[in-house]
Amino acid sequence: MKIKEVIVVEGKDDTKAIRRALDADTIETNGSAVSKETIEKIRHAQRKRGVIILTDPDFPGEKIRKTVSDNVPGCKHAFIDKEEAMGKGGKGVGVEHASPEAICLAIKATHTLTEEVKEVITKKELLDAGLIGGMHAARRRARLGQLLKIGYTNGKQLHKRLMMFQVSRKDFLKALEKVRQEEGQ
Template structure:
């Protein structure tokens, strides 16, 4: 499930998949029903642009249709000449994002807390933004501010081992 026609073309260059277009914020009842039916029959991967609008569309669909899977494209891999979107990503970047797909857990856990983010320099540190970017990419949950990032860690079932491995890799890249 993507936002626009150009996104469909980009995804189809990368993988052989059925794709539903939301037409951005214009998700009408008929589109929502198509997504709901696809989710029941085969499952749905929400793959929206790495921007505010994409996150809002992702949240809207996820709230109305529980159990969707989520793929996140790092912002810099979907940006071309100041335009942000799936349509700007290479086939390799799209495949990588789809390989790291995450399933939203039915009930958000509290495995991770803000203390974990502080302790690992993911918030309250001059390098927090860069660290969240790298860790989010490694875990396949995308970039977000500290509050969004904490929610994604718990919502997408990230394990402590996965988290610590991503933190270690980020530290190596930042230092």
């Protein structure tokens, strides 16, 4: 599969994993302290071809994602689930450990942030649905993030990410229903 956009990744091992899965160009951030020069490269790529951010499903990866999207508006976002990015023997988590199939699925399910953010699902609804607080909230959020292709979030981030990606009420309720069915509720 040939990708028009340039994919932003963390390092050279991520680039190797991308190239095993896709015909695509990458820009490596080389860690979470993204340099001004790298931001300029990403801005240029965004103007010319578009950008997809695909970082590790961990805290540093989310920090990089936020830094890039704060400085380069209009980037698309792709997410790989933690389970799919787990190293052999549970050692490490990252794009470099993901299968070519997982990478392709993440790229196909990219999201573009919207400038106009409106609240479709309220925080109260998230609380009532057992996605914030409670014993199994983290597990429910993780599964919901997989189904909606928005990545894993903590309780505070979930509302923001749902708004950021303008997840529709219909899609949210459909995913929530699947989470409940899987739990036997």
